Amino acid sequence: MPARLFRRRRFLAGLGALGAAGLLAACGGSSAPAAAPTTASTGSGAAPPSAPSAAPTTAPAAGGAQPTTAPAGGAATAPAAAAATTPAAAKPATGGAAPTPLRLHVRLGAEEDLWSQWLPKWEQENNAKVELVQSPGGEHVQKMQTLIAGGQLGDVVHNFTGDSSFQLFFASGVTIPLDKFIADEKYDLNQFYPFTIAITKLDGKVGGLPFKGHPSRVGIFYNRTLLEAAGAKVPTNDSTYDDLIEAAKKAHKPDAQQYGWSNPGLDSEWYILMSRFGGSKDIYSKDGTKSQLNDPEVQAGWTWTYEMFNKHKVGISPFSTNPDINQLFTTGKIALLRANVGTKAAFAQIKDFKWGMSVAPKGPKGQRGSLSQADVMGATKFSKTPDVAWKLVKGLCSKEAGIILGKQQGGSKSATPGGRPDVYESPDLLNLPFPEDVQKNTMFAMQNAEPFTQPANYRGPEIQRAIDPLYQELILDKSKADKAFYDRLHQAVQDILDKPKP
Amino acid sequence: MGFLVFNFGPLLYSFFLSLTKYSIVREPVFQGLDNYVQIFTRDRLFWVAIEKTGYYAVVTVVVGLTCSLLLALLLDQKLLGTSLLRTFFFMPTLTPVVASVLIWGWIFQPDLGVLNFLLRSLGLPGPGWLQSVEWAMPALLVVALWGSVGGSRMVIFIAGLQGIPHELYEAAHIDGAGLWTRFRHVTIPLLTPTIFFNLVLGIIASLSVFQLAFVGTKGGPANATYFYVLHIYYRGFADSEMGYAAALAWIFFAIIMAFTGIQFWLQKRWVHYEGAPR
Numbered sequence: 031m032p033a034r035l036f037r038r039r040r041f042l043a044g045l046g047a048l049g050a051a052g053l054l055a056a057c058g059g060s061s062a063p064a065a066a067p068t069t070a071s072t073g074s075g076a077a078p079p080s081a082p083s084a085a086p087t088t089a090p091a092a093g094g095a096q097p098t099t100a101p102a103g104g105a106a107t108a109p110a111a112a113a114a115t116t117p118a119a120a121k122p123a124t125g126g127a128a129p130t131p132l133r134l135h136v137r138l139g140a141e142e143d144l145w146s147q148w149l150p151k152w153e154q155e156n157n158a159k160v161e162l163v164q165s166p167g168g169e170h171v172q173k174m175q176t177l178i179a180g181g182q183l184g185d186v187v188h189n190f191t192g193d194s195s196f197q198l199f200f201a202s203g204v205t206i207p208l209d210k211f212i213a214d215e216k217y218d219l220n221q222f223y224p225f226t227i228a229i230t231k232l233d234g235k236v237g238g239l240p241f242k243g244h245p246s247r248v249g250i251f252y253n254r255t256l257l258e259a260a261g262a263k264v265p266t267n268d269s270t271y272d273d274l275i276e277a278a279k280k281a282h283k284p285d286a287q288q289y290g291w292s293n294p295g296l297d298s299e300w301y302i303l304m305s306r307f308g309g310s311k312d313i314y315s316k317d318g319t320k321s322q323l324n325d326p327e328v329q330a331g332w333t334w335t336y337e338m339f340n341k342h343k344v345g346i347s348p349f350s351t352n353p354d355i356n357q358l359f360t361t362g363k364i365a366l367l368r369a370n371v372g373t374k375a376a377f378a379q380i381k382d383f384k385w386g387m388s389v390a391p392k393g394p395k396g397q398r399g400s401l402s403q404a405d406v407m408g409a410t411k412f413s414k415t416p417d418v419a420w421k422l423v424k425g426l427c428s429k430e431a432g433i434i435l436g437k438q439q440g441g442s443k444s445a446t447p448g449g450r451p452d453v454y455e456s457p458d459l460l461n462l463p464f465p466e467d468v469q470k471n472t473m474f475a476m477q478n479a480e481p482f483t484q485p486a487n488y489r490g491p492e493i494q495r496a497i498d499p500l501y502q503e504l505i506l507d508k509s510k511a512d513k514a515f516y517d518r519l520h521q522a523v524q525d526i527l528d529k530p531k532p
Numbered sequence: 533m534g535f536l537v538f539n540f541g542p543l544l545y546s547f548f549l550s551l552t553k554y555s556i557v558r559e560p561v562f563q564g565l566d567n568y569v570q571i572f573t574r575d576r577l578f579w580v581a582i583e584k585t586g587y588y589a590v591v592t593v594v595v596g597l598t599c600s601l602l603l604a605l606l607l608d609q610k611l612l613g614t615s616l617l618r619t620f621f622f623m624p625t626l627t628p629v630v631a632s633v634l635i636w637g638w639i640f641q642p643d644l645g646v647l648n649f650l651l652r653s654l655g656l657p658g659p660g661w662l663q664s665v666e667w668a669m670p671a672l673l674v675v676a677l678w679g680s681v682g683g684s685r686m687v688i689f690i691a692g693l694q695g696i697p698h699e700l701y702e703a704a705h706i707d708g709a710g711l712w713t714r715f716r717h718v719t720i721p722l723l724t725p726t727i728f729f730n731l732v733l734g735i736i737a738s739l740s741v742f743q744l745a746f747v748g749t750k751g752g753p754a755n756a757t758y759f760y761v762l763h764i765y766y767r768g769f770a771d772s773e774m775g776y777a778a779a780l781a782w783i784f785f786a787i788i789m790a791f792t793g794i795q796f797w798l799q800k801r802w803v804h805y806e807g808a809p810r
Binding site: 172202353 | 557558637660748770
């Protein structure tokens with residue numbers, strides 16, 4: 031009887047060997063970058079693929095720090111101490127060193143043009159290969175949290191001040207301070223708006239650079255065609271809140287599906303802006319520990335908003351989600367809409383009527399009640415090449431990147447530009463084909479943006495959710511804008527401010 | 533082995549997390565039963581979520597089961613076009629919840645929506661639907677029932693109906709039983725295992741409602757549709773209180789287990805298995 035070629039034991043042994051080989055291959059992942067094809071231009075072509083990835087990680091510090099060289103096989107095993115090195119002297123790729131791998135966590139779609147128009151060039155100049163990890167905007171922070179829990183976060187993250195994710199990540203050490211890089215390189219932070227830099231600091235340390243910046247929901251978008259047909263005054267930067275009421279009254283014709291006014295729905299930034307209302311006070315005390323919603327000055331904007339919907343009855347509910355109020359404005363059904371200045375990107379498609387944007391009127395105390403906001407790019411503690419991560423952060427917050435962001439239009443793209451004067455004042459953006467004074471007023475609003483405030487315990491989202499139902503009660507006239515309501519509102523916010531940091 | 537590693541392990545770990553303060557970005561810190569105490573004594577939204585979820589579950593289970601059964605009875609008849617009708621009623625189940633909520637959102641839009649347009653043309657004032665404190669829950673119930681009445685529950689009922697021996701109906705008919713009597717004394721008793729099956733799954737599914745509110749209302753307006761799983765999600769991912777969210781999840785698990793246990797205990801009294809000893 032001929033011997034059987036495959037016996038069960040042999041088969042199982044082979045299967046085991048295959049499995050072991052697979053495991054070994056998986057565990058040996060750090061050597062993978064060496065095998066990765068290099069995309070950098072090869073000056074000499076002589077350097078073997080396993081040469082240390084010199085350019086990104088060996089730059090000597092200006093202060094004389096010893097270079098940190100990644101071992102052969104790529105940069106993946108470079109110690110975290112590499113943070114001490116400075117990228118100042120890092121040069122574009124030379125030789126055949128394998129590109130440094132980086133992982134960048136961003137939102138899906140919102141900054142799409144940057145990845146196609148800017149990133150490939152940066153990769154080539156810096157001999158790096160960036161893997162984009164994109165998540166839908168609403169799940170972006172949650173996705174990063176999950177990766178943090180599993181120790182799988184990448185090198186650079188896009189996070190936000192408005193939802194406290196920046197503060198939480200930085201305070202807990204997920205993102206690293208950039209002060210060392212800034213000092214070593216004498217990197218000039220004055221190239222950004224001062225308030226956007228102020229936002230990126232916690233306890234005096236810089237936790238990231240302003241990737242984008244905006245003055246929040248300070249735009250009064252108007253449908254000129256509709257207002258003029260109704261004989262109403264078109265708002266300007268000199269209009270008053272009373273002017274807006276009068277214009278909205280004239281334009282409001284619900285039977286004709288034409289509405290005088292709307293403003294943001296469930297929105298934490300809007301709650302802050304209503305509380306400011308051109309006054310000198312805010313929803314939070316300066317140290318972020320006390321609610322000031324028991325102060326009549328802080329309540330004035332809430333009452334004004336309540337009256338637009340329930341006393342003057344000139345508004346369409348801001349809670350409409352499908353279509354939302356932006357879509358309703360685009361279809362010519364809203365005469366006046368208070369919204370984020372960046373919303374103009376969504377209105378760029380309007381062809382059927384004339385529209386424009388002024389900035390919010392000055393309130394009783396002479397201020398417009400805006401709110402400086404910034405998205406932040408930060409380097410993480412998980413990065414094995416933090417100096418290269420820092421270079422990417424810098425690049426993403428550069429003028430060039432900021433302008434590309436500001437020129438985005440269509441789809442789910444965000445047109446909020448970089449938080450820098452040379453971006454906002456760039457002819458590239460000022461000359462974009464927006465109607466009337468939209469671009470000029472956007473710049474004006476940004477130049478005059480008021481400081482960002484936040485709860486000291488970083489519980490911004492929780493506070494928003496506490497306010498949401500009360501704000502809905504107010505707009506839907508389930509509660510009056512009276513003392514009882516404001517007492518509840520104040521207490522709901524204070525209860526959360528009294529909690530410790532998460 | 534897979535169950536131990538991928539299911540039971542995380543399950544146990546989540547219980548450990550429920551005893552900790554864990555913000556995801558920091559290491560968990562053990563704090564005993566603090567989360568549980570807070571939930572029952574200081575979390576106002578916990579009770580709101582229980583109330584809203586309970587209301588939603590009662591309506592969707594009672595109305596949903598009844599409608600699915602009636603529809604199954606209708607579609608179990610040997611009539612022309614029955615197969616087509618079965619397909620027609622099953623189709624909403626194939627629509628993803630997110631898509632159906634968005635479509636219904638257009639229909640329910642108070643100022644420009646189709647539904648209120650029709651109501652106004654009849655001289656009736658249309659409510660605010662998803663934007664109304666009173667109407668948001670009924671609107672979500674309509675969406676939920678639209679998507680589930682003709683779905684797998686109905687198919688299971690049809691299968692159950694087809695499993696009832698025809699001779700029993702013939703015998704009852706010979707004994708002079710009318711349509712209602714045959715339904716009450718033949719169909720219902722022999723269908724009780726199917727009803728029980730659908731009831732257990734229906735209660736679990738309805739208590740776990742999430743997408744409808746997450747996409748359609750975010751729990752609003754004024755917490756009118758603030759369901760329990762939404763509360764877990766917000767506490768865990770929005771507020772970075774994963775330990776607290778784990779505790780909420782374990783309470784939820786206990787509630788579902790309790791309901792399921794009660795149903796299994798009660799089934800001895802009303803579920804009739806063919807051939808089972810009396």
